[in-house]
Amino acid sequence: AYRYCTKHYFYFADKPIPFMKPSFPFGNAGPILMKKVSLFDHFQNLYNAFPNSRIHGMFNMRQPAYIVRDPELVKQITVKDFDYFVDHMTTGLEQTEDNHSNHLLLGNSLVSLRGQKWRDMRATLSPAFTGSKMRLMFTLIAECGQTMVEYFRAEERKARAAGGTGYQLELKDVMTRFANDVIGTAAFGIKVDSFRDPKNQFISMARSVTNQESLLKAIKMLGYTFVPKLMMRLNIDFLTPEEDRFFRSTILETMRTREEKGIFRPDMIELLMQAKKGSLKHQQGDEQRIDSETGEGFATVEESHVGRRAHDRVWSDTELIAQAFIFFFAGFETISWTLSFALYELTVHEEIQARLYEEIRDTEQSLEEGQALTYEKLQSMPYLDMVVSETLRLWPIATVLNRECVRDYQYDDGQGVRFTIEKGALLFIPIVGMHFNPKYYPEPERFDPERFNQENRKNIQQGTYLPFGAGPRNCIGSRFALMEAKVALYYLLLNFRLLPCAKTQIPLKLKKSSTQFATEQGIWLEFQSRSS
Numbered sequence: 001a002y003r004y005c006t007k008h009y010f011y012f013a014d015k016p017i018p019f020m021k022p023s024f025p026f027g028n029a030g031p032i033l034m035k036k037v038s039l040f041d042h043f044q045n046l047y048n049a050f051p052n053s054r055i056h057g058m059f060n061m062r063q064p065a066y067i068v069r070d071p072e073l074v075k076q077i078t079v080k081d082f083d084y085f086v087d088h089m090t091t092g093l094e095q096t097e098d099n100h101s102n103h104l105l106l107g108n109s110l111v112s113l114r115g116q117k118w119r120d121m122r123a124t125l126s127p128a129f130t131g132s133k134m135r136l137m138f139t140l141i142a143e144c145g146q147t148m149v150e151y152f153r154a155e156e157r158k159a160r161a162a163g164g165t166g167y168q169l170e171l172k173d174v175m176t177r178f179a180n181d182v183i184g185t186a187a188f189g190i191k192v193d194s195f196r197d198p199k200n201q202f203i204s205m206a207r208s209v210t211n212q213e214s215l216l217k218a219i220k221m222l223g224y225t226f227v228p229k230l231m232m233r234l235n236i237d238f239l240t241p242e243e244d245r246f247f248r249s250t251i252l253e254t255m256r257t258r259e260e261k262g263i264f265r266p267d268m269i270e271l272l273m274q275a276k277k278g279s280l281k282h283q284q285g286d287e288q289r290i291d292s293e294t295g296e297g298f299a300t301v302e303e304s305h306v307g308r309r310a311h312d313r314v315w316s317d318t319e320l321i322a323q324a325f326i327f328f329f330a331g332f333e334t335i336s337w338t339l340s341f342a343l344y345e346l347t348v349h350e351e352i353q354a355r356l357y358e359e360i361r362d363t364e365q366s367l368e369e370g371q372a373l374t375y376e377k378l379q380s381m382p383y384l385d386m387v388v389s390e391t392l393r394l395w396p397i398a399t400v401l402n403r404e405c406v407r408d409y410q411y412d413d414g415q416g417v418r419f420t421i422e423k424g425a426l427l428f429i430p431i432v433g434m435h436f437n438p439k440y441y442p443e444p445e446r447f448d449p450e451r452f453n454q455e456n457r458k459n460i461q462q463g464t465y466l467p468f469g470a471g472p473r474n475c476i477g478s479r480f481a482l483m484e485a486k487v488a489l490y491y492l493l494l495n496f497r498l499l500p501c502a503k504t505q506i507p508l509k510l511k512k513s514s515t516q517f518a519t520e521q522g523i524w525l526e527f528q529s530r531s532s
């Protein structure tokens with residue numbers, strides 16, 4: 001066991017870069033595995049281990065990994081020399097060119113795919129996430145925002161009738177319900193109302209998949225992160241057979257009904273059906289930028305040449321279903337956390353909340369009588385965009401980017417430091433380290449949307465703002481995520497004033513946990529209706 005764990009401990013010995021000394025048996029992952037630090041602290045500590053390095057080494061348990069600190073090097077790895085770093089880190093779930101029998105949904109999803117297969121799937125899906133497709137889906141998302149507000153109104157009235165001053169709630173739970181309804185309608189083509197029917201089958205399955213309290217899921221997550229080869233050998237799926245069956249049958253059934261009845265609905269199922277027929281393509285106008293100061297959001301990441309290539313691969317049902325499934329995996333927790341953090345920051349920064357409310361109210365008043373909010377109007381609010389951009393800086397839920405080197409790479413810093421990053425090596429780019437580096441963001445702990453005003457955003461150095469990653473492997477859902485977050489903030493702020501309550505933890509602290517992203521005491525606050 002000792003030999004196995006320490007086998008690679010000399011990996012960095014002949015490399016001209018500093019590295020963190022490993023200790024048996026966890027390498028440098030001890031503090032996180034022993035629950036002594038939060039995920040944010042862990043990756044900040046790794047990032048700050050050698051404050052003057054461009055790149056240094058650490059041990060992710062027994063596996064050597066490079067920590068990339070220099071923004072120029074981030075660009076080099078994620079964009080310029082992307083062909084050497086195409087893949088995300090191995091988890092043991094992934095579908096490779098040579099394991100065609102892989103039937104796992106997560107293993108077939110874009111996040112896990114590798115090499116040429118990833119390139120083809122990215123190019124297939126890319127047209128589904130353009131601005132013009134988001135515009136079509138906007139109404140579906142806006143409906144979910146309005147449903148949430150109606151529910152909040154009713155709860156607030158009940159709370160007042162019972163003698164309270166407003167509706168007090170734990171945000172994460174409620175934002176999870178909103179995220180669930182959005183995924184239901186936008187990705188799976190099903191209307192669900194998790195506010196009035198909090199135990200519907202759809203949310204039960206979603207909670208079961210993303211259940212961070214489940215010991216079994218936690219063990220599996222640790223396995224995928226630290227012993228991926230073993231997980232692959234044991235062929236352990238992340239989903240239970242029941243979860244797998246539910247997602248497959250829901251999507252296949254919806255597709256069948258639509259085909260039989262000729263139903264059209266502007267959602268992901270429709271786009272996947274087009275992808276199956278090979279008719280989902282980039283169209284003229286997809287590129288058209290929104291004519292406003294903010295575009296579609298400062299944080300939006302652009303699609304690269306990879307997403308625009310043509311290919312003639314035909315996809316199986318499993319391969320397509322897996323792409324609807326990633327909305328859960330990549331878009332469920334990320335959105336509900338981002339929204340919870342944004343609402344928390346607005347609660348504890350009254351003046352920022354007041355300014356955002358003014359902008360939202362003015363936008364609402366600019367709509368013609370009876371006209372509903374539009375995609376263009378949503379994107380025309382610069383302060384809303386600043387608040388969202390700063391939330392993603394201060395609370396970068398993805399925490400760290402990872403890349404696997406797919407062929408030997410010659411590192412050369414131009415100042416005499418040269419060495420080889422071998423095929424198979426793992427690289428981490430700690431987003432949270434970059435976002436909290438005072439060199440790039442003075443007083444990094446402070447929530448300050450002004451960092452992203454028209455003047456200041458020009459000065460943000462490339463490679464230092466990474467909420468949605470970078471390069472061709474960036475987040476394909478960034479436009480969708482920003483639209484969803486902005487819709488929720490718009491409707492909530494328009495209708496409610498946010499106030500701290502007795503249970504609000506100030507400052508908010510993250511839980512020390514190896515597998516779970518969680519706050520110590522939940523995120524509590526009080527909603528007061530603006531009309532009462």
Ligand code: HEM
Nearest residue numbers: 110111330331334338398467468469470473474475477481
């Ligand atoms: C606030 C919300 C979100 C955040 C902060 C976020 C962040 C990220 C980050 C950092 C990555 C890795 C990028 C890289 O390695 O360079 C990623 C990948 C990805 N995200 Fe998101 N994401 C969000 C929402 C979504 C949504 C709503 C979807 C819906 C489909 C989505 C789908 C994906 C997919 C499919 C990938 C893998 C892309 C690939 O490997 O080609 N994400 N996301």
